[in-house]
Amino acid sequence: MELVVQVMANVFSLEVLFICLLGTVTGVILGAIPGMNGGIGIAVMLPFTYSMSPATGLLFLGGMYLGSSYGGSISGILINVPGTAESACTAIEGYPMTLRGEGKSALYYSIIASTFGSIVGLFVLVFFTPLLSAVAVKFGPPEMMLLAICGLTIVGSLTGKNVVKGMIAALFGLFLAMVGVDNATGRFRFTFGTTALLGGIDLIPAVIGLFAIAEMVKQGLGQIEIGFDENTKELEEVRFGAIFGNTFRKYSAHLLRSSAIGTFIGVLPGTGGAIASFLAYGDAKSSDKDGSFGKGNPAGIIAPETANNAAVGGSLVPMLSLGIPGSATSAIMFGALTIHGLIPGQRLFIDHADVAYTFMIGMFVVTFFMFLVGVFGIPLFAHILKLKMKYIIPVVILFSLIGAYSVNNSVHDVFIAIILGLLGVLFARLEIPNTPIVLGLILGGIIESNYVRSSIIVKAQGLNFFAYVLSRPICIFILLLTVYLIWANVRALDRGKKIQRETNIEQDLQEG
Amino acid sequence: MKGKISKTVGLLLVSLVLVAPLFAAGQVETKDSTYPVxxxxxxxxxxxxxxxxxxxxxxxxxxxxxxxxxxxxxxxxxxxxxxxxxxxxxxxxxxxxxxxxxxxxxxxxxxxxxxxxxxxxxxxxxxxxxxxGDILLAKKGSSIKNTSDLIALAKKNPKAVTIALPSPIQEMSLSLVNEKLGIETTGVVYDGGNKVFADLLGGHVEAGILSAKFIQQAEDQGLAILGLMLETRLESFPSVPTFLEQGYSILNxxxxxxxxxxxxxxxxxxxxxxxxxxxxxxxxxxxxxxxxxxxxxxxxxxxxxxxxxxxxxxxxxxxx
Structure with a gap:
């Protein structure tokens, strides 16, 4: 009881509330600026938190983490430049909505979904941490390998009509993941004798190049036929209440499923919000009934945005209970704890219960602030559509270059971003989609390193690789899931083609 | 008139640029006596x-x-x-x-x-x-409770005992373990200590080598720490024995x-x-x-x- 009073007094002190708000607003803005993201922000702001009390510092970083997970969708929806890998799928559906004049609705869907996902993730963090952390450690090398392979199946969902081109993109991404250090041996490969590639291809410069720079170059060259300069319809006026009702009436299944996917993926160490949002998008698309995905279906915004915010709470589960951060961003927060002499893990809840619970309860406050910033900010964000593209392009490119530099304080990443940006333009000409490249880049490293680990373990124990994998129940479950996802994808694709044929026939009839 | 002004300004700027290194040089000279400036x-x-x-x-x-x-x-x-x-x-x-x-x-x-x-x-x-220094520790629920258990198990099944390493840098610690204990084990390289720790908790590898900063977490989770690869015990964790005191000169x-x-x-x-x-x-x-x-x-x-x-x-x- 004493603890409850203390935690409440901590959370609802003016200082903590102000820090929560500051962190959230910073996060939303960083997430929304193409080239910037929460991970960069958290790394930059980390030293400033050292002088704060542990709980306050953590909440500041937590606010940035949560805020940026939402913020990335804003630029994705409005100018087709996802601020983070997490919102790559959101842009696929959100930008077409903007072109139809439904940008505001898309933004409302995004904030509602993000808030819902955050709450579920945090709820799970508060109540199911012991259970989930026990499940998380059951995922060893073979499970992680299969899970990442399972993630690859959603390539089909990320591509329009031409699945082969999507696969080419994914394979290119897998190749990019191999550049740099081979972690198992410590040797370098595919570096072509240049020091710039020794560090491999980081996700952040890749996302900046493929999405932000490529999109801006395309817009600048006028390759895009429908920019919002001339052809976009005026933004329609929508009421938040209407969208709110709509979300829960029509899309509650997506909210729940994506929350579950996001939280669970977040719990697994070494994953993160991006994988969660990709899987949730793939899941949503497999239930596509009318071929409206890829053309601005709100479900394709709701699913990934719910999942990437749910993953925030999820990734804090193993960090707080076992001392194993679930994502790259929570790994930096782990550092923030240790600098105060707090070792995350079970002891944290015994020795520093006030810090642990102040943080957990404070994150709900952060979610509330994120919701407010989102809802009241949307009319402001939408103003960006009134700007001419020629003013947006240089600003986005400038931030992109700064963002790429700040990953490792290194010019190499700037070159990588520029080169991938130009490749992205080339791919767009060839109608090869960019999103599967990012998917391949994220999953490639996980698949390879866990395959190598599994095979070493198998060899040491004198087993057969397949026998080893099939003797593990979780592996079998993931394999079945993979088969189901492929089947669902093929079915959705077929349905899409059928609808296409039918509309063609109708058109022919009408014309004829 | 306007052209003249801009010319003057331009000349001023150029001369400033030319003079600047002199100021900088002045700074360099005073620097050595009062590092850092x-x-x-x-x-x-x-x-x-x-x-x-x-x-x-x-x-x-x-x-x-x-x-x-x-x-x-x-x-x-x-x-x-x-x-x-x-x-x-x-x-x-x-x-x-x-x-x-x-x-x-x-x-x-x-x-x-x-x-x-x-x-x-x-x-x-x-x-x-x-x-x-590095520590060697067994997975959660392992039958290995101390160094002699590990030696016995590894002697019975050469190369079958898997030891997780946070990066290729710890290959050296592993080699020392193999050489000084007179056993053959298989190293599994991870990317980072956190994943090694996670897989020790999940029981996917038999043992692991981690840096001493994981001692607290390992003790919280009840993992058996077989030894520390330093000459003396750490003041902060007096309960963790060194390999040296157990008679094995594993020092890294x-x-x-x-x-x-x-x-x-x-x-x-x-x-x-x-x-x-x-x-x-x-x-x-x-x-x-x-x-x-x-x-x-x-x-x-x-x-x-x-x-x-x-x-x-x-x-x-x-x-x-």
């Missing part, structure tokens, strides 16, 4: 949030008060720290670019790769900041060090060492203890002696 950049060869970063910040925050100028930390963990290692080497040896890395890092990069040639002679070693000491490029002026090194000595009597020791590390300042001849023996041992191992 401006902020000092410290390149950390790891990303923000990890153990090396925490150590650099635990030292730099009290140290900047002592030297009287800010210390700016630049994190670059790219290519396992190799890129940053090259940046420190290339920096001007004026004391305004320093770095933080371990004896294990520099030996590993100097003896195992040629992509960015670095040698142990490329750096000025200012001070050893802490002392730590790691010291994070404050370094600079080769040829750092003696005045700079002396100034930093003097301030570090002051700091280790109070605030720096406290901040290092807070992050769960063991403060141990090693400078001058003692540091040189330690590094000479250490690099020789690592060279013999890594180039064989």
């Amino acid at each position: 401006k902020e000092v950049t410290c390149i950390v060869i790891a990303a923000a949030g990890g153990g090396t970063d925490a150590m650099a910040r635990a030292v730099s925050t009290p140290l900047e008060k002592l030297i009287g100028k800010p210390i700016v930390i630049l994190n670059n963990g790219s290519a396992g720290g190799l890129i940053a290692m090259g940046d420190i080497k290339k920096a001007k040896a004026d004391g305004y670019t320093l770095g933080v890395f371990s004896n294990t890092d520099v030996a590993n990069f100097a003896y195992t790769q040629k992509e960015i040639p670095v040698s142990i002679d490329d750096y000025t070693y200012i001070a050893g900041l802490n002392t730590t 000491p790691a010291r994070r060090m404050l370094v600079g490029p080769k040829g750092l002026p003696t005045e700079v090194v002396d100034k930093l060492v003097a301030d570090l000595k002051k700091g280790y009597e109070g605030p720096i020791s406290t901040s290092i203890t807070t992050i769960g590390e063991v403060p141990a300042l090693l400078t001058g001849a003692e540091l040189a002696k330690f590094l000479e023996a250490d690099f020789a041992m690592r060279k013999a191992f890594l180039t064989k």
Whole structure:
């Protein structure tokens, strides 16, 4: 009881509330600026938190983490430049909505979904941490390998009509993941004798190049036929209440499923919000009934945005209970704890219960602030559509270059971003989609390193690789899931083609 | 008229640019007597949030008060720290670019790769900041409770015991374990200590090698720690035995060090060492203890002696 009073007094002190708000607003803005993201922000702001009390510092970083997970969708929806890998799928559906004049609705869907996902993730963090952390450690090398392979199946969902081109993109991404250090041996490969590639291809410069720079170059060259300069319809006026009702009436299944996917993926160490949002998008698309995905279906915004915010709470589960951060961003927060002499893990809840619970309860406050910033900010964000593209392009490119530099304080990443940006333009000409490249880049490293680990373990124990994998129940479950996802994808694709044929026939009839 | 003004302004600017180096030169001359006159950049060869970063910040925050100028930390963990290692080497040896890395890092990069040639002679070693070592620990619920259990199991099934390693750098600890215990085990390389720890909890590997900073977490989770690869027990964890006291000379000491490029002026090194000595009597020791590390300042001849023996041992191992 004493603890409850203390935690409440901590959370609802003016200082903590102000820090929560500051962190959230910073996060939303960083997430929304193409080239910037929460991970960069958290790394930059980390030293400033050292002088704060542990709980306050953590909440500041937590606010940035949560805020940026939402913020990335804003630029994705409005100018087709996802601020983070997490919102790559959101842009696929959100930008077409903007072109139809439904940008505001898309933004409302995004904030509602993000808030819902955050709450579920945090709820799970508060109540199911012991259970989930026990499940998380059951995922060893073979499970992680299969899970990442399972993630690859959603390539089909990320591509329009031409699945082969999507696969080419994914394979290119897998190749990019191999550049740099081979972690198992410590040797370098595919570096072509240049020091710039020794560090491999980081996700952040890749996302900046493929999405932000490529999109801006395309817009600048006028390759895009429908920019919002001339052809976009005026933004329609929508009421938040209407969208709110709509979300829960029509899309509650997506909210729940994506929350579950996001939280669970977040719990697994070494994953993160991006994988969660990709899987949730793939899941949503497999239930596509009318071929409206890829053309601005709100479900394709709701699913990934719910999942990437749910993953925030999820990734804090193993960090707080076992001392194993679930994502790259929570790994930096782990550092923030240790600098105060707090070792995350079970002891944290015994020795520093006030810090642990102040943080957990404070994150709900952060979610509330994120919701407010989102809802009241949307009319402001939408103003960006009134700007001419020629003013947006240089600003986005400038931030992109700064963002790429700040990953490792290194010019190499700037070159990588520029080169991938130009490749992205080339791919767009060839109608090869960019999103599967990012998917391949994220999953490639996980698949390879866990395959190598599994095979070493198998060899040491004198087993057969397949026998080893099939003797593990979780592996079998993931394999079945993979088969189901492929089947669902093929079915959705077929349905899409059928609808296409039918509309063609109708058109022919009408014309004829 | 307008053209004339802009011409005048232009001339003024040009002359300013020409004169500027003179002012700068003036600064350089006074610098040596009163180092530092401006902020000092410290390149950390790891990303923000990890153990090396925490150590650099635990030292730099009290140290900047002592030297009287800010210390700016630049994190670059790219290519396992190799890129940053090259940046420190290339920096001007004026004391305004320093770095933080371990004896294990520099030996590993100097003896195992040629992509960015670095040698142990490329750096000025200012001070050893802490002392730590690896621990060997068994998975959760393992039948291995102590070193003799491990020896017995590994002798029964050569190569069948899997030992997880956070990175290829720990191959050396593994080789020492195999050699000194007279066993054959299989190393499984991970990317980072956190995943090793997770897989020990999940029971996917039989044992693992981790840095001593995981002792607290391992004890919380009830994992059996077989031994520490240092000469003496750690003050902070007196219950963890060393391998040496068990009769196995498995020693792999790691010291994070404050370094600079080769040829750092003696005045700079002396100034930093003097301030570090002051700091280790109070605030720096406290901040290092807070992050769960063991403060141990090693400078001058003692540091040189330690590094000479250490690099020789690592060279013999890594180039064989």
